[in-house]
Amino acid sequence: MELIIKTKTEVRDPEGESIKMYAVNKVDSNVADVRAGKYLLFKLEADTCENALNRVKEIAEKARLYNPIIQEIQVRLS
């Protein structure tokens, strides 16, 4: 399962801004925006895809893998 942690759209993302301004723009000046986030890949056994999805969501919350005030998550089947 994949857990993607992103800064909420309305929150500034200095890391993405820096990557865009100081690295990406040097090689391609036509990129409109870069946003940075975290990617976590979980290996776990579950009966159904939905169960796995819910477990990863619960882990992300209980283990405080993200900050729900400024970040949002997506859980996907990998």
Next chain:
Amino acid sequence: MELIIKTKTEVRDPEGESIKMYAVNKVDSNVADVRAGKYLLFKLEADTCENALNRVKEIAEKARLYNPIIQEIQVRLS
């Protein structure tokens, strides 16, 4: 477009190991593995999906957004 940067499978991933051992295991002891990576979201205009994909791949290489010796990338349509 999404750019996902992962440590190659054969390379140790201390960040993922720490997340698993000190955070995830505290709330769910049945997770077999956690691997950590970087997620970058690009906003750009392109004629075709394939062109966008190739451009992001090229940017990742030219701007050295990852280290091909120890990391691998995936580019996906978001």
